[in-house]
Ligand SMILES: O=C([O-])C(=O)C[C@H](O)[C@@H](O)C(=O)[O-]
């Protein structure tokens with residue numbers, strides 16, 4: 001674990017300064033979930049950030065843990081001690097000063113291809129997001145206020161989430177990791193069985209299927225099977241940009257009567273705009289609008305009707321509120337995207353979601369797939385929703401033993417799991433597997 005510290009004097013909460021920042025990279029178990037790039041590895045990296053204030057209050061945050069994020073987090077952790085914990089604007093200025101430009105970054109889609117563009121700015125914002133959440137948690141704990149109150153107050157007491165269905169194997173191809181007992185889901189019957197279990201266990205009312213795994217006809221059949229099993233429920237299909245414009249339009253025609261929206265059917269704003277021009281089915285994205293510079297063209301061309309915000313990409317909870325205001329101004333819908341994450345990020349998502357009036361759709365979360373966590377009490381979905389916590393800060397407590405064990409796993413790893421690489425994991429099942437070119441179909 002890396003530690004940076006400075007002494008500071010206690011005072012009113014607003015004047016509290018950061019005394020120490022702890023960064024703990026971890027590896028968390030992840031099931032063999034399939035997407036168009038490959039399959040999830042047995043373990044995926046996350047970074048846990050602790051901000052300790054001059055009065056000893058500890059705030060926690062979480063973000064992506066691949067090496068390129070760790071490389072940016074380290075200088076920020078070193079520079080933050082001495083800064084007022086409430087100076088969130090200053091956090092951005094500081095990050096610009098100390099993080100520098102990440103190595104080997106271009107404006108292109110990242111190797112995994114699932115997180116949209118990987119600009120230097122977006123990487124830095126993804127790191128800042130974890131620090132911002134940790135500062136807000138500390139400030140909330142110091143003042144006795146929940147994070148949603150620090151963000152202006154909640155407009156709802158519960159936040160709806162949707163079931164995030166995946167085609168999946170029963171076990172990881174390389175035989176690593178423990179079985180989570182969900183079994184395989186590789187056809188419409190398997191997808192419906194998975195959805196049934198999600199609905200029974202957590203009460204989710206809407207369903208998203210991660211597509212781009214099988215040829216579109218098979219995924220259309222899976223959505224049709226879900227529509228038959230859960231009549232009238234909102235359904236979403238997300239092939240992560242794997243389809244051509246023509247294929248996207250054909251799928252939209254086939255499923256227009258049951259889809260709440262199609263998510264990233266085609267990659268690039270250009271292709272999304274062409275699809276949008278040919279269908280009434282709303283298009284959602286967490287791929288072609290993930291940074292501020294991408295907004296203008298996408299909105300002007302009507303390429304997306306719903307933005308799936310991810311507070312990590314956008315630079316934290318207050319930037320998510322700003323994005324919500326932009327979407328509101330342009331009549332574009334808003335919901336939330338998720339990547340494999342733990343309970344700290346889920347708490348953060350829930351707090352910010354509670355403050356956004358125009359959160360029009362149930363949010364995504366991978367959380368039900370995660371068997372491990374670094375908080376003492378796991379979040380529980382009831383009726384497909386999470387109750388917004390009114391406890392100080394995020395309302396979660398760090399489980400230090402769990403954190404230590406997951407960090408130990410990161411230390412012991414030979415380096416193969418420290419970067420998310422779904423294509424590499426797929427090569428364990430199929431040695432010839434290469435990241436597919438898009439459009440794949
Ligand atoms: O909505 C999405 O596109 C995602 O959640 C991206 C993720 O990387 C998802 O594809 C996954 O976990 O395999």
Ligand SMILES: [Mg+2]
Pocket residue numbers: 238240263264285286287337
């Ligand atoms: Mg998506």
